[in-house]
Amino acid sequence: MVNTFSRFATQLDLNAAAVRATRSNDLIPPRPEDSVAGSLGRRFSDGLLARLEGGTFSPSRAYFVPVPKRGFTTRPAAVLTLDDRVVFDATVELLRDRIEQRLNESVWWPRGARSEKRWKEFTSYPLLDGLTTHIVEADITAFYQSVDHVILRDRLAELTGRKDVASALASLLTAVMGAPRGLPQGLDASDPLASAYLTPVDAAAAGAAMRYARNGDDIRVACRSYSQARECLSIIEDALRREHLVLNSSKTRIVTRATYEAEAAALAARRESVRSAIAARRRQALLADHDRLQAELEAAGLDELPWAIWYHHTMTAEEAITALADRLQPTDVDVAEELFAELVVAPVPIDEGLVHQTLVESLRIMTAAQSDAAIPHAAKLLLRYPDKTEIVCRYLLHSARAHPEAVAAAVDTYSKEDLFRTALELAWVLRVASHVGANAGAATHRLAESVMGEEDISWVARVEALRFAATSGALSLAAWQKFWRVAPPAFKPSVIEAAALSEPDHKWPNAVVSVAKQDSALEAIVKRARQQP
Numbered sequence: 001m002v003n004t005f006s007r008f009a010t011q012l013d014l015n016a017a018a019v020r021a022t023r024s025n026d027l028i029p030p031r032p033e034d035s036v037a038g039s040l041g042r043r044f045s046d047g048l049l050a051r052l053e054g055g056t057f058s059p060s061r062a063y064f065v066p067v068p069k070r071g072f073t074t075r076p077a078a079v080l081t082l083d084d085r086v087v088f089d090a091t092v093e094l095l096r097d098r099i100e101q102r103l104n105e106s107v108w109w110p111r112g113a114r115s116e117k118r119w120k121e122f123t124s125y126p127l128l129d130g131l132t133t134h135i136v137e138a139d140i141t142a143f144y145q146s147v148d149h150v151i152l153r154d155r156l157a158e159l160t161g162r163k164d165v166a167s168a169l170a171s172l173l174t175a176v177m178g179a180p181r182g183l184p185q186g187l188d189a190s191d192p193l194a195s196a197y198l199t200p201v202d203a204a205a206a207g208a209a210m211r212y213a214r215n216g217d218d219i220r221v222a223c224r225s226y227s228q229a230r231e232c233l234s235i236i237e238d239a240l241r242r243e244h245l246v247l248n249s250s251k252t253r254i255v256t257r258a259t260y261e262a263e264a265a266a267l268a269a270r271r272e273s274v275r276s277a278i279a280a281r282r283r284q285a286l287l288a289d290h291d292r293l294q295a296e297l298e299a300a301g302l303d304e305l306p307w308a309i310w311y312h313h314t315m316t317a318e319e320a321i322t323a324l325a326d327r328l329q330p331t332d333v334d335v336a337e338e339l340f341a342e343l344v345v346a347p348v349p350i351d352e353g354l355v356h357q358t359l360v361e362s363l364r365i366m367t368a369a370q371s372d373a374a375i376p377h378a379a380k381l382l383l384r385y386p387d388k389t390e391i392v393c394r395y396l397l398h399s400a401r402a403h404p405e406a407v408a409a410a411v412d413t414y415s416k417e418d419l420f421r422t423a424l425e426l427a428w429v430l431r432v433a434s435h436v437g438a439n440a441g442a443a444t445h446r447l448a449e450s451v452m453g454e455e456d457i458s459w460v461a462r463v464e465a466l467r468f469a470a471t472s473g474a475l476s477l478a479a480w481q482k483f484w485r486v487a488p489p490a491f492k493p494s495v496i497e498a499a500a501l502s503e504p505d506h507k508w509p510n511a512v513v514s515v516a517k518q519d520s521a522l523e524a525i526v527k528r529a530r531q532q533p
Contacts, residue, residue, distance in 0.1 A: 017090035025186035036524035078184035098160035110191030126222035136221035139251035204239035412441030423458030430464035437472035500529035
């Protein structure tokens with residue numbers, strides 16, 4: 001690479017960038033280097049700085065992993081080497097404050113300064129104006145994939161006055177993306193660049209006095225008539241085309257305020273409906289079982305009521321149950337488990353967007369409560385909703401320590417199915433399997449062996465199969481060596497980690513991981529895997 005970084009290399013805070021850049025990419029399973037940020041030290045940053053100053057820093061082309069989306073399509077997640085992630089993050093950091101100063105208030109996220117996504121507030125924004133009658137919902141097609149590096153370079157130079165940094169970033173992006181366009185998806189450093197790229201679109205909306213808001217590539221506009229909504233949509237579409245971008249027709253629409261409000265409240269309404277249904281079932285169960293009703297009344301300290309019902313006949317059972325109303329109310333965990341069951345055990349016809357919201361919220365609540373209610377249904381859910389694999393597997397990962405046998409059984413049930421699965425789906429499931437390796441069933445072992453031996457499958461799945469083999473005691477030196485020889489640079493740390501996770505009683509893992517001492521990041525990964533000080 002042309003020595004474009006030497007002019008400002010000393011301005012880069014590589015130590016801080018290493019901590020930020022090793023945050024997990026939320027599109028793919030956590031990588032071994034994600035957990036060693038605090039262990040890299042000066043050796044890593046000094047070596048990287050020397051290469052940047054001397055012009056010997058050479059970025060590697062990213063490895064792309066298709067990530068399932070709703071509707072059976074995918075988007076590419078870019079897997080970068082640790083060096084490239086750190087340089088990318090540190091370089092963008094030099095521009096963040098200046099980008100922030102150039103963004104108008106219509107940009108909710110991402111901004112130059114780090115901020116929360118505030119999705120709930122963003123979607124509520126069009127309803128703040130009481131005169132709103134229609135709302136534009138719009139989405140940009142393949143936005144991160146479509147960012148032109150030359151346009152981005154010139155825009156960053158104009159917005160920040162740092163032509164040197166903008167040029168270096170454009171060169172770095174073209175090298176890692178392997179093309180003159182695209183931002184690495186899933187990395188925090190890409191987000192402020194995305195908003196900088198869209199500043200002309202935001203400006204066009206502001207110039208038309210729209211009640212406009214943008215969160216990433218999602219757009220909302222509050223309008224006071226259908227005609228105004230059409231006009232606003234036309235202005236936004238023209239502005240996007242000038243940046244070589246187009247609207248996603250399947251996700252762009254004009255809706256009435258009533259429709260928008262109803263859809264926004266759908267999950268809350270469903271939640272309250274389920275809460276009421278659970279409470280009603282509990283009341284009916286008490287009415288049908290006098291012994292249970294008496295026990296509940298006594299537990300509530302209402303010892304006199306059973307006498308009033310069955311001896312004095314001054315109160316009905318229904319009236320007594322009213323006094324138990326608070327005790328009969330389900331908890332948030334009860335509601336979450338019921339909502340989950342509706343999707344998996346006895347699915348009810350609901351909107352696809354509501355399916356996503358329901359799963360995310362239900363599994364989040366069950367994870368926090370350490371509920372195992374979803375584990376027996378996990379395989380069925382993974383097969384029915386492949387785009388929800390990451391959400392379900394994160395729940396299983398959190399459950400693995402407390403319920404290893406149940407989680408292993410769910411993974412084995414999934415592994416028995418002879419169905420098409422993307423590499424990323426396999427990667428997430430095999431990551432779960434590696435956390436319950438000692439309990440893994442025969443079908444899980446067969447699946448892992450198949451993935452390890454399939455040379456045409458994505459490396460994101462192959463290294464997870466390798467990891468499972470290591471944690472289950474089935475990894476041989478011959479298999480490890482084959483992986484080490486051909487693994488892309490971005491996955492070399494995963495191969496080293498697999499050796500470190502293998503049985504320490506074997507001689508070969510100890511000999512193999514000694515190579516890690518030559519690299520500060522690999523050495524930290526080995527220590528982390530073996531929990532060494």
